[in-house]
Amino acid sequence: MSALTLTNLCKSFGGLHVTRNVNLNVAPGERRLIIGPNGAGKTTLFNQITGELTPDSGQIALLGSDITRVPSRRRPHLGMARTYQIITLFPQNTIVHNVSLALLGLSPLRWNPFIDLKRQGHITERAHEALKRVGLGHIAERPLSQTSYGERRRVEIAMALAQNPKVLLLDEPFAGLSIDERHDVHELLMAIPRDVTMVMIEHNMDVALEFAERITLLHFGEVIVEGTRAEVVADPRTREVYLGH
Numbered sequence: 001m002s003a004l005t006l007t008n009l010c011k012s013f014g015g016l017h018v019t020r021n022v023n024l025n026v027a028p029g030e031r032r033l034i035i036g037p038n039g040a041g042k043t044t045l046f047n048q049i050t051g052e053l054t055p056d057s058g059q060i061a062l063l064g065s066d067i068t069r070v071p072s073r074r075r076p077h078l079g080m081a082r083t084y085q086i087i088t089l090f091p092q093n094t095i096v097h098n099v100s101l102a103l104l105g106l107s108p109l110r111w112n113p114f115i116d117l118k119r120q121g122h123i124t125e126r127a128h129e130a131l132k133r134v135g136l137g138h139i140a141e142r143p144l145s146q147t148s149y150g151e152r153r154r155v156e157i158a159m160a161l162a163q164n165p166k167v168l169l170l171d172e173p174f175a176g177l178s179i180d181e182r183h184d185v186h187e188l189l190m191a192i193p194r195d196v197t198m199v200m201i202e203h204n205m206d207v208a209l210e211f212a213e214r215i216t217l218l219h220f221g222e223v224i225v226e227g228t229r230a231e232v233v234a235d236p237r238t239r240e241v242y243l244g245h
Helices: 041-047 071-080 095-104 121-133 150-161 179-190 205-211 230-232 234-241
Strands: 004-013 016-026 031-035 057-062 081-082 166-170 198-201 215-217 222-228
Touching: 004 041, 004 071, 004 234, 016 222, 031 041, 031 205, 041 166, 041 198, 071 081, 081 150, 095 121, 095 150, 121 150, 150 166, 150 179, 179 205, 198 205, 215 230, 215 234, 222 234, 230 234
Parallel strands: 031 198, 031 215, 081 166, 166 198
Antiparallel strands: 004 016, 004 057, 215 222
């Protein structure tokens, strides 16, 4: 059984085809990298996988179950989590409060408008554990506004990991990071156990190639190259897309 399977996935906005018959098969525990130039359709593809966009046709299967028409709010309950290219957190709240909110979204307590997170010890404890995994346990009570950009990236990863996903989608996790921050995030991702399948979009090829076991190259919404790192790097179509020759 595959962790994630896309079959003939298509999406258009008017006459613009943003995904064209995309087929993708990601094995359990795999580290898959999705690359492509700006406008290739990478984030749009992620948005379809997570349910934020509905494909025009095709199928999405998570752990063997068809989730194509499952609402986005239900997909984390089925084992999927993601990070975003643009960080979307609550800067005035503490780091641990941000992670607790991610956990609350998976709990029946989310329907209670009067919930006091400080009284939900089991949620706070899990949030602290997630922050320790990403090396931020010592600053859990710090307001997010007082953290660096790299720390916020790690908070977002902690929010995703706290949900105990089987499939983790990472949308440019190294974007905007310094060399030292990239190293920290890379080490963090490499330490995630193999019971979590990871699919990453990334522009920083030097870092991303170390992460990837298989690579999918998108261009104008189509998969044009797929294979191992060596196969994709050596393929002349990869050079053509990125270098123009």
